[in-house]
Amino acid sequence: MTTKLPVGRPATASDVAKLAKVSQSAVSRTFTPGASVSDTTRARVLAAAVQLNYTPNHLARSLSTQHSKIVGVALTYLDNQFYPQVLQCLSDELGKAGYRVLLFITHGRSEADPALEELLRYRVDALILASTSLSSRLAAECARVGVPVVMFNTIGADSTTPGISGSNELGGRTIASYLVAGGHQRFAFLAGAGESSTTREREHGFVNRLAELGHARLFREKGYYTFEGALAATRCLLKRAKRPDAIFCANDHMAMAALQVARIEFGLEPGRDVSIVGFDDVDIARWPGFSLTTYSQPVTAMVAETIRILRQLLAGRAPTSLRTQVPGRLIVRGSARQPTSGIRRDEAGIAFWEDV
Amino acid sequence: MTTKLPVGRPATASDVAKLAKVSQSAVSRTFTPGASVSDTTRARVLAAAVQLNYTPNHLARSLSTQHSKIVGVALTYLDNQFYPQVLQCLSDELGKAGYRVLLFITHGRSEADPALEELLRYRVDALILASTSLSSRLAAECARVGVPVVMFNTIGADSTTPGISGSNELGGRTIASYLVAGGHQRFAFLAGAGESSTTREREHGFVNRLAELGHARLFREKGYYTFEGALAATRCLLKRAKRPDAIFCANDHMAMAALQVARIEFGLEPGRDVSIVGFDDVDIARWPGFSLTTYSQPVTAMVAETIRILRQLLAGRAPTSLRTQVPGRLIVRGSARQPTSGIRRDEAGIAFWEDV
DNA sequence: TTGAAAGCGCTAACAA
DNA sequence: TTGTTAGCGCTTTCAA
Numbered sequence: 001m002t003t004k005l006p007v008g009r010p011a012t013a014s015d016v017a018k019l020a021k022v023s024q025s026a027v028s029r030t031f032t033p034g035a036s037v038s039d040t041t042r043a044r045v046l047a048a049a050v051q052l053n054y055t056p057n058h059l060a061r062s063l064s065t066q067h068s069k070i071v072g073v074a075l076t077y078l079d080n081q082f083y084p085q086v087l088q089c090l091s092d093e094l095g096k097a098g099y100r101v102l103l104f105i106t107h108g109r110s111e112a113d114p115a116l117e118e119l120l121r122y123r124v125d126a127l128i129l130a131s132t133s134l135s136s137r138l139a140a141e142c143a144r145v146g147v148p149v150v151m152f153n154t155i156g157a158d159s160t161t162p163g164i165s166g167s168n169e170l171g172g173r174t175i176a177s178y179l180v181a182g183g184h185q186r187f188a189f190l191a192g193a194g195e196s197s198t199t200r201e202r203e204h205g206f207v208n209r210l211a212e213l214g215h216a217r218l219f220r221e222k223g224y225y226t227f228e229g230a231l232a233a234t235r236c237l238l239k240r241a242k243r244p245d246a247i248f249c250a251n252d253h254m255a256m257a258a259l260q261v262a263r264i265e266f267g268l269e270p271g272r273d274v275s276i277v278g279f280d281d282v283d284i285a286r287w288p289g290f291s292l293t294t295y296s297q298p299v300t301a302m303v304a305e306t307i308r309i310l311r312q313l314l315a316g317r318a319p320t321s322l323r324t325q326v327p328g329r330l331i332v333r334g335s336a337r338q339p340t341s342g343i344r345r346d347e348a349g350i351a352f353w354e355d356v
Numbered sequence: 357m358t359t360k361l362p363v364g365r366p367a368t369a370s371d372v373a374k375l376a377k378v379s380q381s382a383v384s385r386t387f388t389p390g391a392s393v394s395d396t397t398r399a400r401v402l403a404a405a406v407q408l409n410y411t412p413n414h415l416a417r418s419l420s421t422q423h424s425k426i427v428g429v430a431l432t433y434l435d436n437q438f439y440p441q442v443l444q445c446l447s448d449e450l451g452k453a454g455y456r457v458l459l460f461i462t463h464g465r466s467e468a469d470p471a472l473e474e475l476l477r478y479r480v481d482a483l484i485l486a487s488t489s490l491s492s493r494l495a496a497e498c499a500r501v502g503v504p505v506v507m508f509n510t511i512g513a514d515s516t517t518p519g520i521s522g523s524n525e526l527g528g529r530t531i532a533s534y535l536v537a538g539g540h541q542r543f544a545f546l547a548g549a550g551e552s553s554t555t556r557e558r559e560h561g562f563v564n565r566l567a568e569l570g571h572a573r574l575f576r577e578k579g580y581y582t583f584e585g586a587l588a589a590t591r592c593l594l595k596r597a598k599r600p601d602a603i604f605c606a607n608d609h610m611a612m613a614a615l616q617v618a619r620i621e622f623g624l625e626p627g628r629d630v631s632i633v634g635f636d637d638v639d640i641a642r643w644p645g646f647s648l649t650t651y652s653q654p655v656t657a658m659v660a661e662t663i664r665i666l667r668q669l670l671a672g673r674a675p676t677s678l679r680t681q682v683p684g685r686l687i688v689r690g691s692a693r694q695p696t697s698g699i700r701r702d703e704a705g706i707a708f709w710e711d712v
Numbered sequence: 713t714t715g716a717a718a719g720c721g722c723t724a725a726c727a728a
Numbered sequence: 729t730t731g732t733t734a735g736c737g738c739t740t741t742c743a744a
Binding site for chain 1: 366409412413415419434440441448460461476500583612613617620621639
Binding site: 022023024025026029036037038041060061062063064065066 | 729730731732733735736737738
């Protein structure tokens with residue numbers, strides 16, 4: 001009964017074939033969905049497989065099929081909760097599509113990161129670049145060797161790599177409208193890192209809309225997308241003689257810092273004494289201690305779009321869109337003074353605001 | 357000059373060999389550290405490789421070498437910031453050791469998760485189970501097929517799988533001592549999920565030490581390791597007629613919830629009106645808005661131990677230890693009333709407390 | 713130091 | 729429906 005498998009050496013298709021007294025290809029076919037095998041053969045193979053604890057070697061398969069069913073996901077840092085959320089969702093959805101995630105966490109050393117060379121060694125079927133500081137150089141390199149790339153939450157300098165993002169520009173505009181509608185007068189922007197496309201677009205929308213409404217972004221500080229950076233930046237902002245009454249932070253992660261500096265170091269209650277708005281709507285933004293008003297980047301929808309584009313690429317087709325912007329909403333919570341009108345609730349009871 | 361590589365088909369060793377006018381094995385050797393190749397051959401191969409943009413196919417290599425240089429990391433959820441931190445550190449350290457992380461995020465459906473079967477398909481060289489709710493059944497299964505497994509922050513029911521954990525029991529004891537030293541009288545424990553070994557050990561240490569000091573754990577609620585669960589549990593705790601004056605939460609993630617419920621829903625200021633202590637010392641625990649007193653599980657050290665054990669396993673040796681407990685410290689911050697003595701500071705200025 | 717050749721575990725024609 | 733056979737890209741003897 002117990003055909004002991006040699007320890008340390010997983011059973012192979014040949015082992016199974018031998019035991020089942022069929023050819024090795026019969027085994028292969030049994031494990032290939034939609035291949036033609038008789039019920040009897042399949043049964044015998046399956047029985048032998050169970051006995052030997054056989055599982056097809058995906059890596060070996062990749063040699064003949066030319067696809068590894070592995071997708072590389074490159075991220076810069078997991079401090080900002082947005083990225084763990086993205087990673088989790090990505091892993092789930094790719095899993096459903098039969099792909100596994102091979103993780104590449106770089107450290108902002110971006111350009112010359114040697115780890116990324118490894119991407120190619122592992123013959124990932126595709127690469128998802130979910131990182132603000134990852135270069136388009138890498139994207140270009142992958143394109144050259146024929147590895148499909150899609151950029152998540154960034155856009156590269158080159159416009160040939162498809163990218164998925166939230167509605168940065170519109171989000172910035174909506175936040176401007178919201179803050180003006182809330183009666184604010186003195187606007188500040190807490191920027192991320194210099195070159196990032198997300199910061200640029202969000203600020204662009206914000207500043208433009210403010211201008212349309214007869215206002216200006218009076219102050220600007222850089223938080224470099226880090227918590228500590230945002231702490232410092234907020235201090236700069238709030239210790240001014242005539243301090244801003246509204247701060248739009250380029251992402252939630254930095255908004256959390258701003259919130260805490262205002263409340264704890266300056267005794268300013270967010271939503272009453274100063275308004276703070278973020279971008280992303282990460283899970284913890286709704287924690288009661290933050291109650292952060294923010295423009296959402298719906299992770300599920302963004303990931304769905306990413307997968308959609310990815311599938312096109314994997315199928316060898318050209319992407320139907322090079323720039324997919326997933327709509328978000330201004331989620332109304334307590335960290336920014338609320339306008340008297342325009343706030344609605346969806347079926348789930350989530351309060352949001354729409355510019356008229 | 358430009359020998360265009362066929363699009364969609366990365367160059368192979370044979371392509372390079374042909375171009376360099378050497379044998380394919382010469383190419384292989386050039387890319388095998390410590391193989392014997394003449395300088396001239398190497399140079400020609402390298403030149404051809406660059407020209408063709410060649411990178412050795414790691415997957416193909418794994419066929420002959422019997423190792424994939426891939427380590428599976430299984431996690432349940434990334435909401436609790438501890439796990440993203442662990443993942444990042446793990447990815448870094450494994451990277452240094454030449455391994456890549458293949459991600460398996462399950463959803464607490466633990467036992468019967470089909471995705472985990474895939475682990476074997478990908479012939480991971482080893483598996484790191486960093487998840488409270490993952491079963492030892494899986495560990496056993498892997499052991500059976502010869503895949504080394506190490507459990508991170510859990511211990512399985514079977515004692516054959518090596519595990520790395522923080523100092524759960526000692527941590528629980530230290531927290532008890534600390535709270536008693538701080539003059540507390542009414543103790544509560546906010547548990548995680550029922551079966552988890554971490555909760556059990558932490559509570560065990562806590563309760564035992566309390567008893568030694570003439571106290572008892574008066575209340576106990578389950579937070580199921582989730583934020584929402586902890587919100588509810590804390591409400592139960594705090595709305596009692598004679599409510600606890602000290603709550604030890606089984607991890608930081610739940611302690612965050614407790615903190616906010618106390619402050620916002622009950623108007624109790626943590627550290628003054630009620631003391632709340634966590635476990636893990638996640639990054640956000642030191643955010644000014646939380647200032648959470650907590651017993652640390654040093655991620656870097658825990659990961660280092662994990663890698664150490666893993667390497668032994670990968671080398672085919674027996675692990676030097678089946679249960680590695682990494683020491684932590686009681687990090688003193690503001691969420692729990694401080695005893696009058698015993699608080700010290702390390703070189704980095706971090707305040708901690710040691711039981712006498 | 714080199715090349716030829718076998719084999720790693722699998723898929724996919726191709727015949728039977 | 730089956731088995732045979734030829735690769736997939738690489739490593740690793742084994743001779744030369």
